[in-house]
Amino acid sequence: MQNNLRIFSGSSNPKLAEQISEKLGVNLGKIKLSRFKSGEIYVHYEESIRNSDVFLVQSLSHPVNELFVELLVMIDAAKRASARTINVIVPYYGYARQERKSAPREPISAKMVADVLTTVGATRVITIDLHAPAIQGFFNIPVDHLTALDLISDYLKSKNIENPVIVSPDAGRASMAEKLANRLDSPFAIMIKKRPKHNESVITHIIGDVKDRTPIIIEDLIDTGSTIIHVVEGLKERGAKDAIVCATHGLFSDNAIERLVHPNIKEVVITDSIALPEEHSSKFTILSVAPILAKATRIIREGGSIATLFTDSAI
Numbered sequence: 186m187q188n189n190l191r192i193f194s195g196s197s198n199p200k201l202a203e204q205i206s207e208k209l210g211v212n213l214g215k216i217k218l219s220r221f222k223s224g225e226i227y228v229h230y231e232e233s234i235r236n237s238d239v240f241l242v243q244s245l246s247h248p249v250n251e252l253f254v255e256l257l258v259m260i261d262a263a264k265r266a267s268a269r270t271i272n273v274i275v276p277y278y279g280y281a282r283q284e285r286k287s288a289p290r291e292p293i294s295a296k297m298v299a300d301v302l303t304t305v306g307a308t309r310v311i312t313i314d315l316h317a318p319a320i321q322g323f324f325n326i327p328v329d330h331l332t333a334l335d336l337i338s339d340y341l342k343s344k345n346i347e348n349p350v351i352v353s354p355d356a357g358r359a360s361m362a363e364k365l366a367n368r369l370d371s372p373f374a375i376m377i378k379k380r381p382k383h384n385e386s387v388i389t390h391i392i393g394d395v396k397d398r399t400p401i402i403i404e405d406l407i408d409t410g411s412t413i414i415h416v417v418e419g420l421k422e423r424g425a426k427d428a429i430v431c432a433t434h435g436l437f438s439d440n441a442i443e444r445l446v447h448p449n450i451k452e453v454v455i456t457d458s459i460a461l462p463e464e465h466s467s468k469f470t471i472l473s474v475a476p477i478l479a480k481a482t483r484i485i486r487e488g489g490s491i492a493t494l495f496t497d498s499a500i
Contacts, residue, residue: 245279
C-alpha cells in the first residue's frame with residue numbers, strides 16, 4: 186500500500202514535509218518548482234504519480250499569495266498526471282481570519298480559498314487549528330481538522346509550572362483556554378479587548394484572578410505580536426508573573442520575533458506548522474507537528490478514526 190503513497194513539498198516548509206515522510210517510512214517525492222522571468226510558477230513532478238495517493242504539504246504563510254498559487258499549480262499538475270487522490274496538507278490555512286463579513290462590501294476570503302482548492306482538484310484537506318473551526322463547512326470535500334493542543338499541553342505538563350493560570354487573549358479563544366486549563370488542572374482568565382483597526386488591539390478588562398500566578402497565554406496564531414505584548418503588559422499591571430506564550434502557528438510578521446523578546450515573556454512555545462527563521466531567540470521552543478500529520482496520513486490511507494489522535498475526541 187505504501188507503494189502508492191507519494192508526499193511532495195511546496196516551497197513553504199520542506200523541512201516539515203521531510204519529517205512527515207521519514208515518519209511514514211517513504212522518500213519525499215521529487216518535484217521541480219521554479220519561476221519564469223515573468224514570475225509565473227512552473228511545476229513538474231519528476232516521478233510517476235499515476236493512480237497514487239498524493240499528499241501535498243504547503244502552509245499558506247508569507248508570502249501567502251505566492252504560496253497559494255504554487256499550491257494550486259501543484260494540484261492541477263497532479264490531477265493532469267492521473268493521481269488517484271490529491272490530499273492537501275495545509276498546516277496553516279491562510280485567509281482564515283477572513284471567515285465572515287464584519288462590515289458591508291467585504292469578502293469572505295476563507296470561503297473563496299476553499300472554493301478554489303476544491304475547484305482546481307483537491308480531494309481532501311488536512312489542516313491544524315483553524316482560526317475559526319466553522320471553515321470546515323466551507324468545503325464540499327472531506328476536511329480533517331487536527332489540533333496541536335495535546336502537543337502543547339503535554340509539553341507544559343512536563344515543565345511543572347508553579348501556580349499557573351491559562352489566559353485567553355479574547356473571547357474567541359475561550360474554548361481552547363478552557364480545554365487547556367482542564368488538562369493542566371488550573372484556573373483560566375479571559376481578556377476583553379477591542380480592535381480599532383487590523384493588527385491592533387486594546388485590552389479593556391480581564392475576567393479572572395491572575396495576581397501572583399504564571400500566565401500561560403494560548404492562541405491559535407501569532408502575527409505581529411502586538412496583541413500578545415498588550416496582553417502580557419496588561420497581566421503584569423494586574424500583578425501576574427512573567428508569562429509563557431503558546432500558539433500553534435508562528436506567522437511572525439513585521440518584526441514580531443524581535444518584539445516577543447520582551448522582559449515579561451519567559452518563553453514562547455509554537456509548532457513548526459510554519460517554518461521559523463534559523464536565527465531566533467532562545468526563548469522560543471518549537472514543537473513538531475510532523476508526528477500528528479504522519480499519523481493522520483496513515484489513518485487516511487489505511488482507515489480508522491482521526492479522533493483517536495486526540496484527548497478530546499470531539500475535535
